Amino acid sequence: MARVWDFFANEGDYPDFDADGACGRLARALAIPTVDGPSREETDWAAFDELEGHMRSSFPTLFSMAEVEHVDHSLMLTLPGSEPELRPVLLLGHMDVVPVVPGTEADWTWGAFSGHLDEEYVWGRGAIDMTDQLMGNLEALEYLLSHGGRLRRTVIVCMGQDEETTQEGARAMGQELLRRGVRAEFSLDEGGYLVSDLGRLGAPGRHGLMVYLAEKGYADVRLTVRSAGGHSSNPFGGTSLATLARAIARVVENGWPSEMTDLTRQMLEAAGGCTDVDPEVLRADRELFPYVTTTIAPDIITGSSSQANVMPQDMTATINFRLLEGTTCADVLERVRTLVADLPVEVKLIEEVSNDPSHVSVLDGVAREALEDACGRYFREPATGEALPLVPSLLLGASDSRMYECVCDACLRFSPFVADDEEVERGVHGTDERITRRAYAQGIRFLIRVLENACR
Ligand SMILES: [Zn+2]
Known part of the structure; x- marks a missing residue:
């Protein structure tokens, strides 16, 4: 079976980098259950303190040279560069991880928080999302600082407390940086965990690493139909369920139009495929569909009757939209209202959870040079030795990154810590999350080289 490390090159770089030590430190971090939620009050913040203690003892040079601050329960390290006129890198x-799905604890080969380490893998919740990159950032900085000291460019490490739930930590850190007047050169956050097959993008047999320059927006719209219910023997005027079903069908059947965005075109171009494609062609592909449209997913329905001879009373449905660049939550609300205007349906946007799409970041200058150089050095086609391209793309989910748009025009979501496809499918938020030792070490080499290029 082909493995992701078939794409690795130059694993002998930085020969005195202690990869085994790094894997051990990651394993110990994974043993600390920094689960956030379900609410702020129910979060065990002591676990976050324990993780900080583990970081302090693992990276003594970094922690002695950096200014260490707590912003809410998040942790921010500022490592001042020797040339303060250079814009910092973020x-x-x-630090948070998702909980183990109740009832699946015993399905884990090793406990989710056992911090198990074997010949091939480091196991545990957070191994790919994203304690690996969190600890890997610190490993790379510790290595650089203990080999040649202070960097020219300031580096600010922002470690959030609640990315998987409310993102209050990242919001607070972004706002604090804004208050201080920081303008960052670029930021680097979690990304795709994969070496991607570019066949779907029109480049069969080729592979690349995705760098996400933007995130889709998110909107939950609630439809409510009111009814007093009554006996099913006289459903004169229809039931609330029938009306709600018609409203949902209207919204879904009038799908959002397709559009080829500039970012999707950049993605096709970087992958080496044809850019002159009708977006309807991409829409017909299961995986590319969300890149060319705002998606519509009715997910929740409540209030139905528990008996067939009783008509339902008030009913609600929640439809989840993922917004393509250029579409706002207000557009979604207006479109739904228009589509169901002739039906007795109330339409409401759930504002607390909804947000417009992120900005589209620029990938150029220092960031582009540093990332492309490291991609070329550490990831190659096994058959030809050709360097893997960096492919700009759109993140379909969400990350903390958009909280830093206020201080940075280049919010890059990219992970050099890669896993085999099936590991990603199973492991991100699933059972038996794990990362290979080789991938972890390679990701750290990648980051050392990026920081050498961008900050030394
Ligand atoms: Zn994550």
């Missing part, structure tokens, strides 16, 4: 990450 290394972003989150």
Whole structure:
């Protein structure tokens, strides 16, 4: 079976880098259950303090040279560069991990928080999302600082407390940086964890690493139909369920139009495929569909009757939209209202959870040079030795990154810590999350080289 490390090159770089030590430190971090939620009050913040203690003892040079601050329960390290006129680099990450799905604890080969380490893998919740990159950032900085001391460019490490739930930590750190007047050169946050097959993008047999320059927006819209219910023997005027079903069908059947965005075109171009494609062609592909449209997913329905001879009373449905660049939550609300205007349906945007799409970041200058150089050095096609391209793309989910748009025009979501496809499918928020030792070490080499290029 082909493995992701078939794409690795130059694993002998930085020969005195202690990869085994780094894996051991990651394993110990994974043993600390920094689960956030379900609410702020129910979060065990002591676990976050324990993780900080582990970081302090693991990276003594970094912690002695950096200014260490707590922003809410998040942790921010500022490592002042010797040339303060250079714009800082932000290394972003989150300390929190998602809980284990109740009832699946015993399905884990090793306990989710056992911090198990074997010949091939480091196991545990957070191994790919994203304690690996969080600890890897610190490993790379510790290595650089203990080999040649202070950097020219300031590095600010922002470690959030609640990316998986409310993102209050990242919001607070972004606002604090804004208050201080920081303008960052670029930021680096979690990304795709994968070496991607570019066949779907029109480049069969080729692979690349995705760098996400933007995130889709998110909107939950609630439809409510009121009814007093009554006996099913006289459903004169229809039931609330029938009306709600019609409203949902209207919204879904009038799908959002397709559009080829500039970012999708950049993605096709970097992958080496044809850019002159009708977006309807991409829409017909299961995986590319969300890149060319705002998606519509009715997910929740409540209030139905528990008996067939009783008509339902008030009913609600929640439809989840993922917004393509250029579409706002207000557009979504207006479109739904228009589509169901002739039906007795109330339409409401759930504002607390909804947000417009992120900005589209620029990838150029220092960031582009440093990332492309490291991609070329550490990731190659096994058959030809050709360097893997960096492919700009759109993140379909969400990350903390958009909280830093206020201080940075280049919020890059990119992970050099890669896993085999099936590991990603199973492991991100799933059972038996793990990362290979080789991938962890390679990711750290990648980051050392990026920081050498961008900050030394
Ligand atoms: Zn994550």
